[in-house]
Amino acid sequence: MSPKVSEKHLEDRRQQILDAALTSFSRKGFHQATIEDIRLEAGLSRGAVYHYFKSKEDIIDGLRQRSANETDSIFADVAEIEDPIDNLIALVDATLDRMIDPASLAANRLALFLWGESLVNQRIMHGQLSSVGAYRHTVEACVRGAQARGYINSDLEPSAIALAITAALFGLQQQLSWEPDLDMSMARRVLIAMLTGDFRKERAAPI
Amino acid sequence: MSPKVSEKHLEDRRQQILDAALTSFSRKGFHQATIEDIRLEAGLSRGAVYHYFKSKEDIIDGLRQRSANETDSIFADVAEIEDPIDNLIALVDATLDRMIDPASLAANRLALFLWGESLVNQRIMHGQLSSVGAYRHTVEACVRGAQARGYINSDLEPSAIALAITAALFGLQQQLSWEPDLDMSMARRVLIAMLTGDFRKERAAPI
Amino acid sequence: MSPKVSEKHLEDRRQQILDAALTSFSRKGFHQATIEDIRLEAGLSRGAVYHYFKSKEDIIDGLRQRSANETDSIFADVAEIEDPIDNLIALVDATLDRMIDPASLAANRLALFLWGESLVNQRIMHGQLSSVGAYRHTVEACVRGAQARGYINSDLEPSAIALAITAALFGLQQQLSWEPDLDMSMARRVLIAMLTGDFRKERAAPI
Amino acid sequence: MSPKVSEKHLEDRRQQILDAALTSFSRKGFHQATIEDIRLEAGLSRGAVYHYFKSKEDIIDGLRQRSANETDSIFADVAEIEDPIDNLIALVDATLDRMIDPASLAANRLALFLWGESLVNQRIMHGQLSSVGAYRHTVEACVRGAQARGYINSDLEPSAIALAITAALFGLQQQLSWEPDLDMSMARRVLIAMLTGDFRKERAAPI
DNA sequence: CATGAATGAGCCTTCATTCAT
DNA sequence: TATGAATGAAGGCTCATTCAT
Structure with a gap:
């Protein structure tokens, strides 16, 4: 029943998403950049993003x-x-x-x-x-x-x-x-x- | 051929809309403020706004x-x-x-x-x-x-x-x-x- | 109190608008062509169009x-x-x-x-x-x-x-x-x- | 990586939307029929339609x-x-x-x-x-x-x-x-x- | 008669977010 | 845990039409 993924993995994913968000936001601004942009940039699924961040504002x-x-x-x-x-x-x-x-x-x-x-x-x-x-x-x-x-x-x-x-x-x-x-x-x-x-x-x- | 309203009236309306936009944008930001906000603030119809400005970006x-x-x-x-x-x-x-x-x-x-x-x-x-x-x-x-x-x-x-x-x-x-x-x-x-x-x-x- | 303009003038205007409409509609189709297109093509004011035709459908x-x-x-x-x-x-x-x-x-x-x-x-x-x-x-x-x-x-x-x-x-x-x-x-x-x-x-x- | 729904399901949905569009367009024409008409006819959400077709023209x-x-x-x-x-x-x-x-x-x-x-x-x-x-x-x-x-x-x-x-x-x-x-x-x-x-x-x- | 400013209903489209699988 | 299909609220914009001047 121990977590399948390590704390580190979780933190890595978070950083991965933040990196992608930085790129996306920097490129288009907060409101023009979409979650879709970010998840594409991060190479993740849309749902994955919401696993690590509750909302766009959270990102x-x-x-x-x-x-x-x-x-x-x-x-x-x-x-x-x-x-x-x-x-x-x-x-x-x-x-x-x-x-x-x-x-x-x-x-x-x-x-x-x-x-x-x-x-x-x-x-x-x-x-x-x-x-x-x-x-x-x-x-x-x-x-x-x-x-x-x-x-x-x-x-x-x-x-x-x-x-x-x-x-x-x-x-x-x-x-x-x-x-x-x-x-x-x-x-x-x-x-x-x-x-x-x-x-x-x-x-x-x-x- | 002659405009029905004075040049001044037209310019006043423009400024009126810009004033309303300034208020609205200042309050909510460009992307959260809507044309509806602006037109309400200006006391005009939605169409009127677009009579004076081609788009939100124009405003x-x-x-x-x-x-x-x-x-x-x-x-x-x-x-x-x-x-x-x-x-x-x-x-x-x-x-x-x-x-x-x-x-x-x-x-x-x-x-x-x-x-x-x-x-x-x-x-x-x-x-x-x-x-x-x-x-x-x-x-x-x-x-x-x-x-x-x-x-x-x-x-x-x-x-x-x-x-x-x-x-x-x-x-x-x-x-x-x-x-x-x-x-x-x-x-x-x-x-x-x-x-x-x-x-x-x-x-x-x-x- | 007799009409200022002759019957012929009226009919001419109508034809002028229809000609403009034909051009506009032919170019863009009924729904893409606007009254504005037509009145521009006819060189008339928007109101003038509605003097001679009750509605777009009428045209x-x-x-x-x-x-x-x-x-x-x-x-x-x-x-x-x-x-x-x-x-x-x-x-x-x-x-x-x-x-x-x-x-x-x-x-x-x-x-x-x-x-x-x-x-x-x-x-x-x-x-x-x-x-x-x-x-x-x-x-x-x-x-x-x-x-x-x-x-x-x-x-x-x-x-x-x-x-x-x-x-x-x-x-x-x-x-x-x-x-x-x-x-x-x-x-x-x-x-x-x-x-x-x-x-x-x-x-x-x-x- | 693997799609959550079958290829067939996707194609079925597409056809479902096309069927609804056929009905709607046939009834009202392209320009009078709205995406809302189509999505209602298809029994889907508005967003779902755009999930399968990029635009009305695409439909x-x-x-x-x-x-x-x-x-x-x-x-x-x-x-x-x-x-x-x-x-x-x-x-x-x-x-x-x-x-x-x-x-x-x-x-x-x-x-x-x-x-x-x-x-x-x-x-x-x-x-x-x-x-x-x-x-x-x-x-x-x-x-x-x-x-x-x-x-x-x-x-x-x-x-x-x-x-x-x-x-x-x-x-x-x-x-x-x-x-x-x-x-x-x-x-x-x-x-x-x-x-x-x-x-x-x-x-x-x-x- | 003529003008064009004003109206406002309505439409296409986007997108953050949810959730069944 | 992960996926992506589905949702639906909301927004920018257009345009036929009206009407004060």
Whole structure:
């Protein structure tokens, strides 16, 4: 009476479906992509999809969760650095690195769809807000540290700074989704320059 | 031969439908909002809607155009200032002003929907790209001026700077759509500070 | 208070609309062609069409009537000949002549549409049946004359012969509608040959 | 991998839908009969219909094909006879037999609708032309045989003769559709008489 | 008489979801 | 567990017709 298939098999199937859904949704959007598209992409039967996900919305939310987890993993890689500004830069770098990765193309497009979907789907919105919230919170912590050390103007509200930085990164993701050929490396330098104070003054010496 | 109703009446009806569509789309999204929703909101018959717009997609694009025109009008109000940095600040200010305006709530939400829709609708994407393109171009021109006068680090690519600034504004719009109660005035100060060089150092003396 | 426009003007308008309808219906069929198509083809307003015809069905029936009238006029040209077989041949000839006339292309197509429409529209069917009825009746009269003179086998029912001849002509119209390039002159010779007895035997001597 | 229902079940459902469509179309015509009519007649859900046919047009074409197949089967039953005239007569007989069969009432009506539909639907027209083409071709072959043996006047073009005979049969189908009570047995005798040469002369001895 | 804006019933089609096998 | 046939609600759109101007 033990389950015929292992836990792992179950999880693999789930991921297989999520992968297919990512491809399908990225290609057509949530509402134009059908369960049929997904199941075809996954090479499964229609019923199989409903074995692993209760509904289409569940799949979307599954994708959102997976994406959030990947974002969270960025924190883990970054959170250890001592200097708050370096920490900030590392966070920005890691975020941009993932964004730029060709493998993230579909994920970037999915993000845009999720932004819109959030506005009309409380469940998705909840998940999203807690993700951005965590992100902004982490940035804010770095900012506070940087302000404490005099790296950043203390007249500026830490939460507002965190918002601005996060917004810039989100905005870059949007622009990149629209124009995948955009050169992000230059934009990254601009962001870093803004954080380090190299935006206004001429650089004294070449890097 | 002569139309039975005035040109104005026709245009009014169009705007009436676009208004209703804005409300409906903002509330439910493009795909969940139905033509029935729109026509109810507009107080018209279903057929009337199709008298003024060939299809649902046409309405969406009509809304996109109207939004683009409003963005363009920001340029007109701003383009006259002498100093490039002031120009930049004025542009950012005007953009944020519109964003913050409570009357723009629906428009902000619509923007998010349009970002996603663009990815799956060439026509929308075309319009959008030409709008952002113009925006980034204007910003870039200011940046070049500012670099020429030594206000901005010339090592940074003007187009990349324009991209970053535009991205920050777009990102703020997204965050505001998600959390309408966000305090944008502080975020505005952060952006301005970044442009003016007040981000890093404590403000020694008022500008 | 006398009518502003003459009777003739009224009738001209009617014909103008019928012409446009013939073109439109011939092109798309009754159900695919819209009132809008017709009014565009006629260069009139939509309301104008409804001034002269109560409904789309009225236009169709108007076209049917006009077509029936043209068929009737064939009788007038033919009915005077003495010899019944010559009469028959003249009738067949006149019918085929009209069918073959390039100007009848649209009318031939319309005929096919009317045949189908008759099956689901009593009013049209009534008109059609009375037209074919008259046609078959005329043919039958000739046949009786021919049988009386021993030209045609009297064992065959006159009405059945009339039916067969009429059917052959209708069938040719259908074939011609489907393949407008069909060579009808040869088919005509075959029909005549059948009537004159030249179908079976080699022609011994010219008639 | 293995289908849950038998191949036969699938085919049965298809035929069930085609039967219902035949009934519905025959009753109201292609454009007045709705998918709802068909699905009600078939006792299925609306979705089920679309499970078996991609569109309404597909159903129409399915019906056309089925009808064409039935016509083809007439050839098979006839093609073996030695004498060309007998062959011709057998073909005519078989065609009329099917036409007269009360079970063909709906099919006869459908034929008329298809004739019109062909004019505005390339796909249907293609199928139809290849059917009539085959029919006329078969008749033509018989005619050539009959001419070679001196049964039919060689001055007449075989293809024109085939056209005339086919047209007569089509025309009879049309007349019968319009007046289902028409006595076809007499008309059949007329056609046969024309082919055998009994049309003109008195029969020497009674049958 | 003329115009064309407005109406609204109705149709084809799609698609998420269920469930018998 | 897996399959895919079946369901049926719902939506975009068309178009004949009316009628205020």
